[in-house]
Amino acid sequence: MLEERKKQILQAIIDEYISTAEPVSSGALVNRHGLNCSSATIRNEMAELEKAGYLDKPHTSSGRIPSAQGYRFYVDELVKEDDISLEEIRYITSKLETRVNAIEDLTKIATSTLSEITHYTSVAIGPQNGFQNIEEVKFVLLGTRMLMAVILTDTGIIKETIIKFDEDITEEQVNTLNFIFNNKLRGKPLEAIDKPLEEYIFSEMNYSLAVIKPVMEQFNKVVNEESKVYLEGANKSFELPEFKSLEVARNFVNLLDTKEMMLDLLNTGFAKDINVYIGDEKENKKLKDFSIVTFKHRYQNKDLGTIGIIGPKRMDYSKVISVMKYISKKLNEKESE
């Protein structure tokens, strides 16, 4: 465990580095943070903090920058979790009070608000299919050869899809579809459509394979479809000094542009309310210079997706975590509409 003064100094160094992006010198620390000692004392402490692995030095005669371990300690022990102003609280509240019809719109609003307040790039994905149960299925005839299938789940997420046919569909067939699908699927998880069920439905409707086959195909497609990725404020990151490096900028664009990577980053590890991954803690080389902070959008204990920030390793963790905590709480409290 670190002594109190070491903690103070480590905190001051990281705070300073977060705001300046420059290696922090002993002199600067004494000047700008009210530490009651001389720069020489700081230097001694810094040397010890470096030996213990909390700090790094780009070269012999430069100031210190936080190491991965330093950031980790900062996030776990030193972060302020109420670094949010009254004005920001008001802004967030007003944004989240917007009346939405589709639940995904609320995720989008939360994501863009998060980016606006933190000035970092934010991302979101919808809930994973595996955790949703089917509440109702409805088939609607559009024209004569087209059906829309609507699936309502217990999270409030509504999935719809179009199915086209080579022959006309009768109202009676639509009714049968509605009856069978609701009977068999209500209350089941979204991924419930397995082989036995498929065979049952086939046998029930065997009078018209031309109808049931496209339906099953499209249904399977919707159920297995991966979630959408929402992105907000990608350009904000390009104002950061670290983006002067071509490699950093390229890795960033690469990350954001690869959907599978984004899904992977946002979909793992939710031991805590707020999850922080510093640098390549996630075993992804492209993340070397970035950190990711995520939380689950929950409402009445139901999972409505994941919202996160992707920013530089030296991101303002206190601000990000405070704002996320607040947004998360507000989303969870939001009254049903």
Next chain:
Amino acid sequence: MLEERKKQILQAIIDEYISTAEPVSSGALVNRHGLNCSSATIRNEMAELEKAGYLDKPHTSSGRIPSAQGYRFYVDELVKEDDISLEEIRYITSKLETRVNAIEDLTKIATSTLSEITHYTSVAIGPQNGFQNIEEVKFVLLGTRMLMAVILTDTGIIKETIIKFDEDITEEQVNTLNFIFNNKLRGKPLEAIDKPLEEYIFSEMNYSLAVIKPVMEQFNKVVNEESKVYLEGANKSFELPEFKSLEVARNFVNLLDTKEMMLDLLNTGFAKDINVYIGDEKENKKLKDFSIVTFKHRYQNKDLGTIGIIGPKRMDYSKVISVMKYISKKLNEKESE
């Protein structure tokens, strides 16, 4: 008008610059392009082409690069419109043969194929609402207090939206909504919902303002909603040498990240099949280093949106235009499903 040899030289210079991204010298031209004269002759011609405004020189003793006017001449007069291989034709054909249910999926497939073949970043937007007519409107009850409204237009685009209510909705009310909306809106343009119509509907359903008001509100929202922007291969651009400049990279991300800008760029000027905007011809400073090439996704003379490429000013116009022509033709020919 330019003499034949000047044209040849200009073409050679631009081709060379497109592939190397380096200023082109008189010597390089003689070596790599079979021109039957010495470098001194080329130098004389180059000097004249520069005087006429087709070429620029970064500094006194450097090779030449094309000017905006040079690119314009190249695109208008020198471009090869069949710069596409058999293999590419096969690949495009197989991609576009994918059976899709929602028409937007076809736009997405075309957009990603375009990016794959050209190795540039491609973008697409859906059709503007103003050009679509309503073919059918359908309200579907989901649960007891939620409706889904489905609007089918004559382009085959299907728009759906959720409407939530504070009180239960009866089947009878749904029927009335279906009857009134279809009666009044069938065949009308999507933007047909004006004040008189709104008042008519209100009076027809005045027995329950709590029902009709949310419906009208949401309907208006859908109809006035701006189109989605699809993006493919943003990271491909970051491999280009011009992206070593921070300013270029930043402008690019800024463009892509600003939806209004993208809509604006893709939504104007369709005098020709394929439209080319070189640099800031579109009066947008951020476009200074980029060119945009677009075409309308048309099917049976109906507008299904716009697809485009955004790349460096020195993009391979011949390839891009050839591939676009082919994709455009294939999309238009695609048989109805």
Next chain:
DNA sequence: GTTTAGCAGTCAAGAGAAAAGAGTGCTAAA
């Protein structure tokens, strides 16, 4: 009249060298 060889002139880019500046680490004294 057009083309070409030849050469002087220009400029960018790269390689050192030198100087300036920012910080550290260590020592010895407080």
Next chain:
DNA sequence: TTTAGCACTCTTTTCTCTTGACTGCTAAAC
């Protein structure tokens, strides 16, 4: 345990010099 002081280190900036790639021009050749 803290601090002043100073030597030392390493980056950054600035200059200068050199190299090399081109051009433009002139005068001769075709």
